Amino acid sequence: MTRVFSGVKPTGHLTLGNYLGAMRRWASVDQYEADALFCVVDLHALTVDHDPARVRRLSRQAATLLLASGLDPELCTLFVQSHVDEHARLSYVLECVATDGEMRRMIQYKEKAAREQRRGGSVRLSLLTYPVLMAADILAYGADEVPVGDDQVQHVELTRDLAVRFNQRYGHTFVVPRATRPGVASRVMNLQDPTSKMGKSDDVGPGIVYLLDEPDVVRKKVMRAVTDSGREVVYDREARPGLANLLEILAACAGGSPEELSGAYASYGALKKDTAEAVVEVLRPVQERHKELCADPGFVEGVLRDGAERARGMARPTVDAAYRAIGLLPAVPAADAGGAVLRV
Numbered sequence: 001m002t003r004v005f006s007g008v009k010p011t012g013h014l015t016l017g018n019y020l021g022a023m024r025r026w027a028s029v030d031q032y033e034a035d036a037l038f039c040v041v042d043l044h045a046l047t048v049d050h051d052p053a054r055v056r057r058l059s060r061q062a063a064t065l066l067l068a069s070g071l072d073p074e075l076c077t078l079f080v081q082s083h084v085d086e087h088a089r090l091s092y093v094l095e096c097v098a099t100d101g102e103m104r105r106m107i108q109y110k111e112k113a114a115r116e117q118r119r120g121g122s123v124r125l126s127l128l129t130y131p132v133l134m135a136a137d138i139l140a141y142g143a144d145e146v147p148v149g150d151d152q153v154q155h156v157e158l159t160r161d162l163a164v165r166f167n168q169r170y171g172h173t174f175v176v177p178r179a180t181r182p183g184v185a186s187r188v189m190n191l192q193d194p195t196s197k198m199g200k201s202d203d204v205g206p207g208i209v210y211l212l213d214e215p216d217v218v219r220k221k222v223m224r225a226v227t228d229s230g231r232e233v234v235y236d237r238e239a240r241p242g243l244a245n246l247l248e249i250l251a252a253c254a255g256g257s258p259e260e261l262s263g264a265y266a267s268y269g270a271l272k273k274d275t276a277e278a279v280v281e282v283l284r285p286v287q288e289r290h291k292e293l294c295a296d297p298g299f300v301e302g303v304l305r306d307g308a309e310r311a312r313g314m315a316r317p318t319v320d321a322a323y324r325a326i327g328l329l330p331a332v333p334a335a336d337a338g339g340a341v342l343r344v
Helices: 016-033 042-047 052-068 086-095 100-104 107-118 125-139 150-170 215-223 241-254 258-262 268-294 297-326
Strands: 003-008 035-040 077-080 145-147 178-180
Touching: 003 016, 003 125, 016 035, 016 052, 016 145, 016 241, 016 268, 035 052, 035 297, 042 052, 042 125, 052 077, 052 268, 052 297, 077 297, 086 125, 086 297, 100 107, 100 125, 107 125, 107 150, 125 150, 150 178, 150 297, 215 268, 241 258, 241 268, 268 297
Parallel strands: 003 035, 003 145, 035 077, 145 178
Antiparallel strands: none
Protein backbone atom coordinates (compact mmCIF):
# COMPACT_ATOMS: atom_id res chain seq x y z
CA MET A 1 0.00 0.00 0.00
CA THR A 2 1.20 3.52 -0.81
CA ARG A 3 2.46 5.39 2.24
CA VAL A 4 1.56 9.09 2.54
CA PHE A 5 3.06 11.65 4.91
CA SER A 6 2.04 15.25 5.46
CA GLY A 7 1.91 17.78 8.24
CA VAL A 8 0.74 21.16 9.48
CA LYS A 9 2.88 23.76 11.22
CA PRO A 10 1.43 25.37 14.38
CA THR A 11 2.52 28.92 13.59
CA GLY A 12 -1.01 30.30 13.41
CA HIS A 13 -4.67 29.35 13.40
CA LEU A 14 -5.55 26.94 10.58
CA THR A 15 -7.32 28.51 7.64
CA LEU A 16 -9.76 27.74 4.87
CA GLY A 17 -6.71 27.38 2.65
CA ASN A 18 -5.32 24.61 4.88
CA TYR A 19 -8.65 22.82 4.80
CA LEU A 20 -9.45 23.06 1.08
CA GLY A 21 -5.86 22.63 -0.02
CA ALA A 22 -4.97 19.66 2.17
CA MET A 23 -6.97 18.60 5.22
CA ARG A 24 -10.20 17.72 3.45
CA ARG A 25 -8.42 15.42 1.02
CA TRP A 26 -6.50 13.79 3.86
CA ALA A 27 -9.77 12.91 5.55
CA SER A 28 -11.82 11.96 2.49
CA VAL A 29 -9.21 10.18 0.34
CA ASP A 30 -5.73 9.63 1.73
CA GLN A 31 -6.56 7.90 5.01
CA TYR A 32 -8.73 5.39 3.13
CA GLU A 33 -6.52 4.73 0.13
CA ALA A 34 -3.06 4.83 1.73
CA ASP A 35 -1.03 4.04 4.82
CA ALA A 36 -1.29 7.65 5.95
CA LEU A 37 0.66 9.60 8.58
CA PHE A 38 -0.29 13.14 9.56
CA CYS A 39 1.90 15.21 11.83
CA VAL A 40 1.74 18.49 13.73
CA VAL A 41 5.26 19.67 12.88
CA ASP A 42 5.88 21.75 15.98
CA LEU A 43 9.68 21.78 15.62
CA HIS A 44 9.24 23.83 12.45
CA ALA A 45 7.42 26.49 14.46
CA LEU A 46 10.65 27.27 16.33
CA THR A 47 12.48 28.65 13.27
CA VAL A 48 11.23 32.19 13.96
CA ASP A 49 10.59 34.25 17.08
CA HIS A 50 7.68 32.67 18.94
CA ASP A 51 5.77 32.50 22.20
CA PRO A 52 6.27 29.01 23.71
CA ALA A 53 2.82 28.93 25.28
CA ARG A 54 1.23 29.88 21.97
CA VAL A 55 3.09 27.12 20.11
CA ARG A 56 1.79 24.56 22.61
CA ARG A 57 -1.73 25.95 22.36
CA LEU A 58 -1.72 26.01 18.56
CA SER A 59 -0.23 22.50 18.40
CA ARG A 60 -3.13 21.13 20.42
CA GLN A 61 -5.61 23.14 18.39
CA ALA A 62 -4.14 21.87 15.12
CA ALA A 63 -4.36 18.26 16.25
CA THR A 64 -7.94 18.78 17.38
CA LEU A 65 -8.91 20.40 14.08
CA LEU A 66 -7.30 17.58 12.12
CA LEU A 67 -9.52 15.15 13.99
CA ALA A 68 -12.50 17.47 13.54
CA SER A 69 -11.89 17.54 9.79
CA GLY A 70 -12.46 13.79 9.68
CA LEU A 71 -9.16 12.06 10.38
CA ASP A 72 -9.83 8.72 12.04
CA PRO A 73 -7.06 7.38 14.33
CA GLU A 74 -8.22 3.87 13.46
CA LEU A 75 -7.39 4.54 9.80
CA CYS A 76 -4.33 6.81 9.99
CA THR A 77 -1.51 7.82 12.31
CA LEU A 78 -1.78 11.29 13.84
CA PHE A 79 1.04 12.55 16.07
CA VAL A 80 3.18 15.49 17.11
CA GLN A 81 6.64 15.75 15.54
CA SER A 82 8.57 16.52 18.72
CA HIS A 83 7.15 13.37 20.36
CA VAL A 84 9.19 11.21 17.96
CA ASP A 85 12.96 11.62 18.39
CA GLU A 86 13.74 10.05 15.02
CA HIS A 87 12.93 13.30 13.23
CA ALA A 88 15.75 15.18 14.94
CA ARG A 89 18.11 12.18 14.73
CA LEU A 90 17.72 11.88 10.98
CA SER A 91 17.79 15.63 10.36
CA TYR A 92 21.43 15.96 11.39
CA VAL A 93 22.49 13.02 9.22
CA LEU A 94 20.78 14.63 6.23
CA GLU A 95 22.45 17.96 6.99
CA CYS A 96 25.70 16.07 6.41
CA VAL A 97 24.45 15.24 2.90
CA ALA A 98 22.86 18.59 1.97
CA THR A 99 24.85 21.64 0.83
CA ASP A 100 24.78 25.27 1.87
CA GLY A 101 23.92 26.32 -1.67
CA GLU A 102 20.84 24.10 -1.75
CA MET A 103 19.53 25.63 1.45
CA ARG A 104 20.04 29.21 0.33
CA ARG A 105 18.20 28.59 -2.94
CA MET A 106 14.99 27.67 -1.12
CA ILE A 107 12.38 30.28 -2.06
CA GLN A 108 10.66 30.17 1.33
CA TYR A 109 13.97 30.81 3.09
CA LYS A 110 14.59 33.89 0.95
CA GLU A 111 11.09 35.23 1.56
CA LYS A 112 10.98 34.55 5.31
CA ALA A 113 14.53 35.75 5.91
CA ALA A 114 13.75 39.00 4.11
CA ARG A 115 10.58 39.44 6.19
CA GLU A 116 12.47 38.87 9.45
CA GLN A 117 15.13 41.36 8.42
CA ARG A 118 12.53 43.99 7.51
CA ARG A 119 11.11 43.61 11.01
CA GLY A 120 14.55 44.25 12.47
CA GLY A 121 14.96 40.70 13.75
CA SER A 122 17.78 38.25 13.26
CA VAL A 123 17.47 35.18 11.03
CA ARG A 124 17.80 31.91 12.92
CA LEU A 125 20.02 29.16 11.53
CA SER A 126 17.07 26.77 11.83
CA LEU A 127 15.19 28.84 9.23
CA LEU A 128 17.95 28.01 6.76
CA THR A 129 18.12 24.31 7.61
CA TYR A 130 14.46 23.49 8.26
CA PRO A 131 13.95 22.03 4.73
CA VAL A 132 16.37 19.28 5.82
CA LEU A 133 14.21 18.60 8.87
CA MET A 134 11.23 18.45 6.54
CA ALA A 135 13.12 15.91 4.43
CA ALA A 136 13.77 13.89 7.58
CA ASP A 137 10.06 14.03 8.43
CA ILE A 138 9.28 12.39 5.10
CA LEU A 139 12.20 9.99 4.63
CA ALA A 140 12.02 8.52 8.13
CA TYR A 141 8.73 6.86 7.24
CA GLY A 142 9.51 5.65 3.75
CA ALA A 143 6.71 7.81 2.37
CA ASP A 144 5.85 7.31 -1.29
CA GLU A 145 3.72 10.44 -1.63
CA VAL A 146 3.67 13.85 0.05
CA PRO A 147 0.49 15.90 -0.51
CA VAL A 148 1.61 19.55 -0.57
CA GLY A 149 0.58 22.96 -1.81
CA ASP A 150 2.44 24.69 -4.61
CA ASP A 151 4.71 26.54 -2.17
CA GLN A 152 6.08 23.29 -0.73
CA VAL A 153 6.90 21.45 -3.96
CA GLN A 154 10.47 22.77 -3.94
CA HIS A 155 11.02 21.22 -0.51
CA VAL A 156 9.82 17.83 -1.70
CA GLU A 157 12.20 18.10 -4.65
CA LEU A 158 15.03 18.73 -2.19
CA THR A 159 13.90 15.67 -0.22
CA ARG A 160 14.09 13.59 -3.39
CA ASP A 161 17.58 14.92 -4.15
CA LEU A 162 18.84 14.12 -0.65
CA ALA A 163 17.35 10.62 -0.75
CA VAL A 164 18.94 9.85 -4.12
CA ARG A 165 22.31 11.28 -3.05
CA PHE A 166 22.34 9.34 0.21
CA ASN A 167 21.36 6.10 -1.54
CA GLN A 168 24.10 6.53 -4.15
CA ARG A 169 26.83 7.34 -1.62
CA TYR A 170 25.98 5.00 1.24
CA GLY A 171 23.73 2.30 -0.12
CA HIS A 172 20.01 2.13 -0.70
CA THR A 173 18.30 3.34 2.47
CA PHE A 174 15.45 5.68 1.58
CA VAL A 175 12.33 5.56 -0.54
CA VAL A 176 12.39 8.47 -3.00
CA PRO A 177 9.04 10.26 -2.52
CA ARG A 178 6.99 12.31 -4.93
CA ALA A 179 4.84 15.38 -4.37
CA THR A 180 1.13 15.20 -5.08
CA ARG A 181 -1.13 18.24 -5.39
CA PRO A 182 -4.90 18.66 -5.26
CA GLY A 183 -6.72 20.28 -8.18
CA VAL A 184 -9.11 23.14 -7.50
CA ALA A 185 -8.16 25.42 -4.58
CA SER A 186 -4.74 23.83 -4.14
CA ARG A 187 -3.62 27.33 -3.20
CA VAL A 188 -6.34 29.51 -1.73
CA MET A 189 -5.36 33.16 -1.92
CA ASN A 190 -5.79 36.01 0.55
CA LEU A 191 -9.17 37.68 0.10
CA GLN A 192 -7.62 41.14 0.47
CA ASP A 193 -4.54 40.38 -1.63
CA PRO A 194 -5.37 37.66 -4.19
CA THR A 195 -1.77 37.54 -5.37
CA SER A 196 -0.67 36.19 -1.97
CA LYS A 197 -1.46 32.87 -0.32
CA MET A 198 -4.00 32.73 2.50
CA GLY A 199 -1.33 31.97 5.08
CA LYS A 200 -1.99 31.14 8.73
CA SER A 201 1.18 32.95 9.82
CA ASP A 202 0.06 36.31 8.47
CA ASP A 203 -0.45 39.11 10.97
CA VAL A 204 -3.46 40.64 9.22
CA GLY A 205 -6.78 38.80 9.42
CA PRO A 206 -9.39 40.50 7.14
CA GLY A 207 -8.30 38.49 4.10
CA ILE A 208 -7.97 35.19 5.95
CA VAL A 209 -10.86 32.85 6.76
CA TYR A 210 -9.92 30.80 9.81
CA LEU A 211 -11.50 27.42 10.40
CA LEU A 212 -12.94 28.57 13.71
CA ASP A 213 -14.33 31.90 12.47
CA GLU A 214 -17.99 32.45 13.35
CA PRO A 215 -20.38 32.29 10.35
CA ASP A 216 -21.05 36.04 10.41
CA VAL A 217 -17.32 36.73 10.44
CA VAL A 218 -16.86 34.44 7.44
CA ARG A 219 -19.65 36.20 5.54
CA LYS A 220 -18.20 39.63 6.29
CA LYS A 221 -14.71 38.64 5.12
CA VAL A 222 -15.95 37.09 1.87
CA MET A 223 -18.32 39.97 1.08
CA ARG A 224 -15.42 42.40 1.52
CA ALA A 225 -13.08 40.38 -0.69
CA VAL A 226 -11.09 42.37 -3.23
CA THR A 227 -12.31 41.88 -6.79
CA ASP A 228 -11.12 43.33 -10.07
CA SER A 229 -12.01 46.19 -12.37
CA GLY A 230 -14.87 45.57 -14.75
CA ARG A 231 -18.28 44.03 -14.24
CA GLU A 232 -18.27 40.75 -16.13
CA VAL A 233 -17.72 37.62 -14.05
CA VAL A 234 -15.03 35.64 -15.87
CA TYR A 235 -12.42 33.14 -14.72
CA ASP A 236 -8.92 34.39 -15.53
CA ARG A 237 -6.27 33.68 -12.90
CA GLU A 238 -3.73 36.07 -14.43
CA ALA A 239 -5.89 39.04 -15.41
CA ARG A 240 -8.63 38.74 -12.76
CA PRO A 241 -7.02 37.16 -9.68
CA GLY A 242 -9.65 38.39 -7.22
CA LEU A 243 -12.55 36.86 -9.12
CA ALA A 244 -10.56 33.74 -9.88
CA ASN A 245 -9.91 33.21 -6.17
CA LEU A 246 -13.62 33.51 -5.30
CA LEU A 247 -14.60 31.16 -8.13
CA GLU A 248 -12.00 28.60 -7.06
CA ILE A 249 -13.19 28.74 -3.44
CA LEU A 250 -16.82 28.35 -4.53
CA ALA A 251 -15.92 25.43 -6.80
CA ALA A 252 -13.99 23.72 -4.00
CA CYS A 253 -16.83 24.19 -1.51
CA ALA A 254 -19.89 23.62 -3.68
CA GLY A 255 -18.62 21.56 -6.61
CA GLY A 256 -18.17 22.32 -10.28
CA SER A 257 -15.34 24.06 -12.05
CA PRO A 258 -14.43 27.76 -11.81
CA GLU A 259 -14.91 28.15 -15.56
CA GLU A 260 -18.44 26.74 -15.45
CA LEU A 261 -19.43 28.69 -12.37
CA SER A 262 -18.30 32.00 -13.85
CA GLY A 263 -21.05 31.77 -16.45
CA ALA A 264 -23.74 31.50 -13.78
CA TYR A 265 -23.21 34.96 -12.30
CA ALA A 266 -24.07 38.38 -13.62
CA SER A 267 -22.65 40.35 -10.68
CA TYR A 268 -19.83 40.25 -8.19
CA GLY A 269 -22.27 40.61 -5.31
CA ALA A 270 -24.18 37.44 -6.15
CA LEU A 271 -20.93 35.50 -6.51
CA LYS A 272 -19.67 36.74 -3.14
CA LYS A 273 -22.93 35.90 -1.40
CA ASP A 274 -23.00 32.32 -2.70
CA THR A 275 -19.31 31.86 -1.96
CA ALA A 276 -19.76 33.07 1.60
CA GLU A 277 -22.66 30.67 2.24
CA ALA A 278 -20.76 27.78 0.67
CA VAL A 279 -17.78 28.42 2.96
CA VAL A 280 -20.03 28.65 6.04
CA GLU A 281 -21.61 25.28 5.21
CA VAL A 282 -18.27 23.60 4.58
CA LEU A 283 -16.91 24.78 7.91
CA ARG A 284 -20.02 24.03 9.96
CA PRO A 285 -19.39 20.28 10.61
CA VAL A 286 -15.70 20.92 11.33
CA GLN A 287 -16.57 23.54 13.94
CA GLU A 288 -19.23 21.36 15.54
CA ARG A 289 -16.87 18.40 15.83
CA HIS A 290 -14.09 20.65 17.15
CA LYS A 291 -16.38 21.80 19.95
CA GLU A 292 -17.12 18.19 20.89
CA LEU A 293 -13.43 17.26 20.94
CA CYS A 294 -12.52 20.26 23.09
CA ALA A 295 -14.93 18.93 25.70
CA ASP A 296 -12.96 15.66 25.80
CA PRO A 297 -9.24 16.62 25.89
CA GLY A 298 -8.26 13.18 27.16
CA PHE A 299 -9.36 11.64 23.87
CA VAL A 300 -7.09 13.95 21.85
CA GLU A 301 -4.17 13.28 24.18
CA GLY A 302 -4.69 9.54 23.82
CA VAL A 303 -4.76 9.79 20.03
CA LEU A 304 -1.47 11.72 20.00
CA ARG A 305 0.18 9.34 22.47
CA ASP A 306 -0.82 6.25 20.49
CA GLY A 307 0.08 7.94 17.21
CA ALA A 308 3.56 8.82 18.42
CA GLU A 309 4.15 5.25 19.55
CA ARG A 310 3.15 3.88 16.15
CA ALA A 311 5.23 6.52 14.36
CA ARG A 312 8.32 5.63 16.39
CA GLY A 313 7.92 2.00 15.46
CA MET A 314 7.77 2.91 11.77
CA ALA A 315 10.62 5.43 11.75
CA ARG A 316 13.24 3.84 14.00
CA PRO A 317 14.33 0.99 11.66
CA THR A 318 14.90 3.41 8.78
CA VAL A 319 16.78 5.94 10.89
CA ASP A 320 18.91 3.21 12.47
CA ALA A 321 19.71 1.93 8.98
CA ALA A 322 20.74 5.43 7.88
CA TYR A 323 23.06 5.74 10.91
CA ARG A 324 24.74 2.45 10.04
CA ALA A 325 25.01 3.30 6.36
CA ILE A 326 26.68 6.67 6.92
CA GLY A 327 29.26 5.15 9.28
CA LEU A 328 27.99 5.61 12.82
CA LEU A 329 28.74 2.90 15.34
CA PRO A 330 25.62 1.04 16.51
CA ALA A 331 24.70 1.62 20.14
CA VAL A 332 25.20 -1.35 22.45
CA PRO A 333 21.92 -2.35 24.14
CA ALA A 334 21.99 -1.65 27.88
CA ALA A 335 21.53 -5.33 28.76
CA ASP A 336 24.68 -6.26 26.82
CA ALA A 337 26.89 -3.32 27.82
CA GLY A 338 28.60 -4.99 30.79
CA GLY A 339 30.47 -7.65 28.90
CA ALA A 340 30.63 -5.99 25.50
CA VAL A 341 33.96 -6.00 23.67
CA LEU A 342 34.58 -3.40 20.99
CA ARG A 343 35.75 -4.98 17.77
CA VAL A 344 37.20 -2.97 14.91
